[in-house]
Amino acid sequence: MKLAIMQPYFIPYLGYFQLINAVDIFVIYDNIQYSKSGWIQRNRILVNGEPSYISLPLRSDSDYKDIVDRCLSDDFKKESGRLLRRIASAYHNAPYFNEIMPLVHECISFDEPNLFSFVRNSLLKVCNHLGISTPIITSSILPVSHDLKSQDRVIATCIAMKATDYFNPIGGVELYSAYSFSSSNIGLKFLKSRLPQYFQGCQSYVPALSIIDVMMFNPVCVIRTMLNEYDLLEPTLVGSSVG
Helix, strand or coil, X not given: CEEEEECCCCCCEHHHHHHHHHCCEEEECCCCECCCCCCCCEEEEEECCEEEEEECCECCCCCCCEHHHCEXXXXXXXXXXXXXXXXXXXXXXXXXXXXXXXXXXXXXXXXCCEHHHHHHHHHHHHHHHHCCCCCEEEHHHCCCCCCXXXXXXXXXXXXXCXXXXXXXXXXXXXXXXXXXXXXXXXXXXXXXXXXXCCCCCCCCCCCCCEHHHHXXXXXXXXXXXXXXXXXXXXXXXXXXXXX
């Protein structure tokens, strides 16, 4: 059984959905510390040919709280309207605007103040639209110690789920020991997305934007092909490091 584990990202880029589609079960962390420098509450769209951030405003709180304990701002209903208008303005001329904007509206108008539940809902809705059937499991329901960190927690989760292979984005290649996974009888593979180019209505292509951008310019049948445009790389066992 192939397993991947990630933090929940806000309407993330194509590579995130390639990872979900590549495995048999996808686990999203809710009971790890929130990171304001990551992609949990923000992403990028294309505005006048340039990448531009979109963000979910959060209620002021401790940065040491877990993701599941963070909430959207109290005035998010008003802010969500502004966010939707911004996205609509950016993509109103895109070929699939009329099909995709209602989906974006469903994601951003979701009546849920909890950050984790809000982001998880958008992931599920996009997966459903793209025909991705991989079960998405919340980490806190698994019999794994919350005290474990990084690689130890990943391996413990793989063991709890009886996974034979663990898939991780290529950006995490330095974080894991191939020897440690092999010692636990778990295969370790890294997914490197090719991020196929597509016409965005401007002269130069801007890669790795939110999946919103991909869906606005491509039909589902083409995106289904894009989901498989990646390479799976296996680490070389050299001592206890990834080679």
